[in-house]
Amino acid sequence: MSRFYSTNLPPDLRIIKEEIEAYAREYGLDFYETIFEVVDADDLNEIAAYGGFPTRYPHWSFGMAYEELRKGYDYGLSKIYEMVINNDPCYAYLMRCNHLVDQKLVMAHVYGHCDFFKNNAYFAHTSRKMMDEMANHGSRIRRYVEKYGEDEVEAFLDRCMSIDDLIDIHSTAIKRRGDFSRYDFSDKSEEDEIKTTRFKSKDYMADYINPPSVIKAEEEEARKRMEAVARSFPEQPEKDVLLFLIDHAPLKNWQRDVLSIIRDEAYYFMPQAQTKIMNEGWASYWHSTIMTQKVLQPSEIVDYADHHSGTMAMHGARINPYKLGIELLRNIEQRWNTGRFGPEYENCDDIDARRTWDRKLGLGRKKIFEVRRVHNDITFIDTFLTPEFCEEHKLFSYAFVDQTGQYVIESRTFEQIKKRLLFSLTNFGKPWIYVKDGNFRNRGELLLWHSHNGIDLKLDHARDTLQNLQFVWSRPVHLETILEGKPTLLSFDGNEHTAKPMGETDANRTALAKAR
Amino acid sequence: MGQKIERDYQRFRRIVRGKVKSNLSKYISRGEMIGKKGRDFVSIPLPQIEIPQFRYGQKGSGGVGQGDGDVGQPLSSPQGDGEPKAGDQPGGHILEVELTLEEMAEILGEELALPRIEPKGKKNILTRRDRYTSIRQVGPESLRHFKRTYKRALRRMITAGIYDPFDPRVIPERQDKQYRSWKDTPLPQSVACIIYMMDVSGSMTDEQKEIVRIEAFWIDMWIKAHYEGIETVYIIHDAVAHEVDEHTFYHTRESGGTKISSAYELANKIIDHRYSPQEWNVYAFHFSDGDNWGDDVPHCINLLKDTLLAKLNLFGYGQVESPYGSGEFFDYVHELLGDHPNVVASRIPDREAILGSIKEFLGTGR
Numbered sequence: 116m117s118r119f120y121s122t123n124l125p126p127d128l129r130i131i132k133e134e135i136e137a138y139a140r141e142y143g144l145d146f147y148e149t150i151f152e153v154v155d156a157d158d159l160n161e162i163a164a165y166g167g168f169p170t171r172y173p174h175w176s177f178g179m180a181y182e183e184l185r186k187g188y189d190y191g192l193s194k195i196y197e198m199v200i201n202n203d204p205c206y207a208y209l210m211r212c213n214h215l216v217d218q219k220l221v222m223a224h225v226y227g228h229c230d231f232f233k234n235n236a237y238f239a240h241t242s243r244k245m246m247d248e249m250a251n252h253g254s255r256i257r258r259y260v261e262k263y264g265e266d267e268v269e270a271f272l273d274r275c276m277s278i279d280d281l282i283d284i285h286s287t288a289i290k291r292r293g294d295f296s297r298y299d300f301s302d303k304s305e306e307d308e309i310k311t312t313r314f315k316s317k318d319y320m321a322d323y324i325n326p327p328s329v330i331k332a333e334e335e336e337a338r339k340r341m342e343a344v345a346r347s348f349p350e351q352p353e354k355d356v357l358l359f360l361i362d363h364a365p366l367k368n369w370q371r372d373v374l375s376i377i378r379d380e381a382y383y384f385m386p387q388a389q390t391k392i393m394n395e396g397w398a399s400y401w402h403s404t405i406m407t408q409k410v411l412q413p414s415e416i417v418d419y420a421d422h423h424s425g426t427m428a429m430h431g432a433r434i435n436p437y438k439l440g441i442e443l444l445r446n447i448e449q450r451w452n453t454g455r456f457g458p459e460y461e462n463c464d465d466i467d468a469r470r471t472w473d474r475k476l477g478l479g480r481k482k483i484f485e486v487r488r489v490h491n492d493i494t495f496i497d498t499f500l501t502p503e504f505c506e507e508h509k510l511f512s513y514a515f516v517d518q519t520g521q522y523v524i525e526s527r528t529f530e531q532i533k534k535r536l537l538f539s540l541t542n543f544g545k546p547w548i549y550v551k552d553g554n555f556r557n558r559g560e561l562l563l564w565h566s567h568n569g570i571d572l573k574l575d576h577a578r579d580t581l582q583n584l585q586f587v588w589s590r591p592v593h594l595e596t597i598l599e600g601k602p603t604l605l606s607f608d609g610n611e612h613t614a615k616p617m618g619e620t621d622a623n624r625t626a627l628a629k630a631r
Numbered sequence: 632m633g634q635k636i637e638r639d640y641q642r643f644r645r646i647v648r649g650k651v652k653s654n655l656s657k658y659i660s661r662g663e664m665i666g667k668k669g670r671d672f673v674s675i676p677l678p679q680i681e682i683p684q685f686r687y688g689q690k691g692s693g694g695v696g697q698g699d700g701d702v703g704q705p706l707s708s709p710q711g712d713g714e715p716k717a718g719d720q721p722g723g724h725i726l727e728v729e730l731t732l733e734e735m736a737e738i739l740g741e742e743l744a745l746p747r748i749e750p751k752g753k754k755n756i757l758t759r760r761d762r763y764t765s766i767r768q769v770g771p772e773s774l775r776h777f778k779r780t781y782k783r784a785l786r787r788m789i790t791a792g793i794y795d796p797f798d799p800r801v802i803p804e805r806q807d808k809q810y811r812s813w814k815d816t817p818l819p820q821s822v823a824c825i826i827y828m829m830d831v832s833g834s835m836t837d838e839q840k841e842i843v844r845i846e847a848f849w850i851d852m853w854i855k856a857h858y859e860g861i862e863t864v865y866i867i868h869d870a871v872a873h874e875v876d877e878h879t880f881y882h883t884r885e886s887g888g889t890k891i892s893s894a895y896e897l898a899n900k901i902i903d904h905r906y907s908p909q910e911w912n913v914y915a916f917h918f919s920d921g922d923n924w925g926d927d928v929p930h931c932i933n934l935l936k937d938t939l940l941a942k943l944n945l946f947g948y949g950q951v952e953s954p955y956g957s958g959e960f961f962d963y964v965h966e967l968l969g970d971h972p973n974v975v976a977s978r979i980p981d982r983e984a985i986l987g988s989i990k991e992f993l994g995t996g997r
């Protein structure tokens with residue numbers, strides 16, 4: 116940190132911290148040491164604009180985030196309550212001017228997050244020294260700025276940010292590639308490679324035993340096979356587009372480093388997006404449990420209730436992850452306490468019996484601890500969302516209607532709600548983009564593939580993103596996608612964009628033109 | 632504001648304002664935040680830059696919401712920002728949050744690359760006055776504040792239980808003593824006066840007055856940004872000149888001949904009476920269609936040369952184009968330019984020319 120906040124906890128807060136920490140441990144929460152820093156609103160806005168880290172690389176986008184936070188705070192529209200970083204030790208920030216009951220609530224909430232960071236499987240791969248790494252990233256990029264100029268580095272960062280979501284979210288759990296590069300670029304003469312079957316023969320029998328025509332055909336076949344292998348690069352469509360670019364794009368060293376910084380940070384932040392509902396739900400569950408059962412003074416009840424309900428409130432029709440998360444967790448706890456799970460319950464058709472079902476198992480707490488360890492938002496919703504829950508919480512699905520250009524309530528059926536919800540969570544609600552061929556048309560062009568699942572790409576954005584990819588790849592870039600039901604190849608060659616229906620080649624196009 | 636974020640923030644502002652050459656300009660959107668001020672909704676401008684990424688289009692998209700409503704009912708704004716509630720309120724119209732004048736002046740200065748005004752002479756010296764309005768624990772005995780010292784001593788003795796009402800002697804100790812002390816009060820001395828003069832003879836149309844109004848507004852703002860106190864004087868003239876208030880200045884239309892010298896004489900008189908150049912930075916701007924009574928011209932020029940210009944920081948002559956006027960006065964003023972650095976003459980044929988003209992007027996940094 117280049118500047119020092121006077122961030123020590125004042126004694127009164129320190130006492131509260133120790134008290135709440137003790138309760139949290141008593142309940143079985145397990146977390147890294149947590150350091151609370153007390154900062155002013157303006158500092159908190161700054162830290163929040165930097166994603167919670169005191170030092171990041173220089174980029175205008177943080178300034179943009181800061182303006183929004185600051186204006187929101189200045190005009191009394193929004194206020195950051197809590198800010199906590201997945202790090203060992205965990206850092207959390209308290210706003211100096213907050214009321215005491217707010218500080219208690221925030222602390223209890225933060226311990227929920229810290230426990231989640233440490234124990235949820237999807238955070239297992241994240242660096243716990245990210246505070247330092249972020250600062251290192253910052254100084255590396257600052258050095259490039261000094262050396263290559265602000266405009267150049269910033270322009271490249273902008274391009275990287277345009278593609279920073281093209282990563283493989285499951286790669287941290289699945290080994291998709293060997294430890295060594297599969298691609299071999301060394302020059303091998305073809306003669307070494309192509310070996311045809313030759314049977315031993317006397318000279319005068321040679322042409323008979325190994326007929327030249329057969330050998331030729333065999334050679335031809337082998338060459339074709341080799342070319343096919345050489346051309347399919349990568350072997351399977353590669354979802355980690357960033358890694359592919361880092362490995363194979365003709366970048367300068369500093370550019371490669373910048374791109375890898377962006378990729379590292381994307382992977383670090385990924386699990387937080389992957390578990391937003393669960394993480395916030397878990398933290399809210401614990402702040403409400405700790406506050407209402409242990410910490411609250413009678414005089415603080417009203418303020419607490421006010422702020423808790425503020426956090427849980429819905430804005431318009433949007434889903435609030437805090438609310439959905441806490442309610443689902445409570446629902447699970449209650450179901451496992453009463454034994455409302457398993458085939459016996461599932462197969463019970465008697466509504467009255469279901470409604471009063473209670474096996475007095477008391478497994479709820481244990482179950483939610485297990486849930487927080489093994490699930491992410493997608494598996495969480497997939498496993499635990501029930502029709503009863505949807506009905507109780509008035510969930511509905513909405514869809515875009517072309518004719519009116521509006522979003523309209525589509526359905527209140529369980530299947531449709533679940534489908535829409537899972538869709539919006541899958542791959543963070545973003546399209547699936549793969550690298551299909553790094554040597555497309557055998558001209559070193561890059562072919563990407565959009566795995567279409569019902570929704571077309573936003574075309575203007577897709578074009579501009581292609582432009583950024585083209586800059587990084589430096590050769591023409593193509594994207595296979597489907598537009599309005601037709602397979603289409605979007606291309607950018609450095610000068611102009613084209614969109615060609617697939618299956619149509621340049622050759623037969625010119626033939627077609629000539630015929631006309 | 633922290634140093635690091637300040638840097639990023641300024642960078643962002645510069646990109647948004649187009650000060651930095653960047654590929655991002657096409658992604659800038661004029662976002663807003665809806666706030667509440669009393670009973671009104673206010674729109675807080677919030678420019679955003681959206682970096683392009685692969686995204687789903689709207690067609691076929693959807694999501695999940697929570698709340699009441701029948702199937703088929705449109706949502707007010709499922710993903711839109713802001714508060715859908717704003718739409719439900721009858722007549723809840725939205726006001727723009729204004730830029731502060733300082734912000735606006737800053738933008739103007741940046742856009743036109745205006746030099747900052749250097750107030751001339753000693754007039755920009757801030758005088759400091761020491762005023763004995765404060766209290767300290769130490770000081771010379773001559774400045775001891777008897778009443779406060781007595782009170783503190785009395786209080787100490789009562790709380791210590793050694794005060795005897797029958798022997799009411801109060802003996803101050805060192806810790807009781809309070810001394811008068813002074814505070815620096817800066818008295819701003821850089822004050823300015825702007826005199827606007829306008830020809831309201833029959834040949835000035837409403838459109839031309841509008842041009843004058845816009846130009847005067849920006850000039851006003853820029854000069855105000857540099858001085859602590861500003862006074863404005865409005866003079867209209869045809870064959871005779873009058874001092875008027877702002878409203879009259881912009882809304883009067885008279886007819887008759889034109890004698891520019893009448894306005895200069897009045898301005899001169901006002902300066903002598905109220906705004907002595909020793910204490911004031913005086914600015915004068917004259918807007919006319921350049922048509923003057925023939926015999927009056929030499930008189931005007933002499934007035935300017937001999938008396939008026941010496942008293943002014945800046946004399947600006949703005950000539951609007953009129954279908955009737957000959958516009959010859961511009962040439963006479965233009966001749967003064969060589970000898971007098973504080974004269975600026977500018978032509979303002981139409982609204983588009985206003986910006987350039989402001990730059991001419993204020994580009995001198997006087």
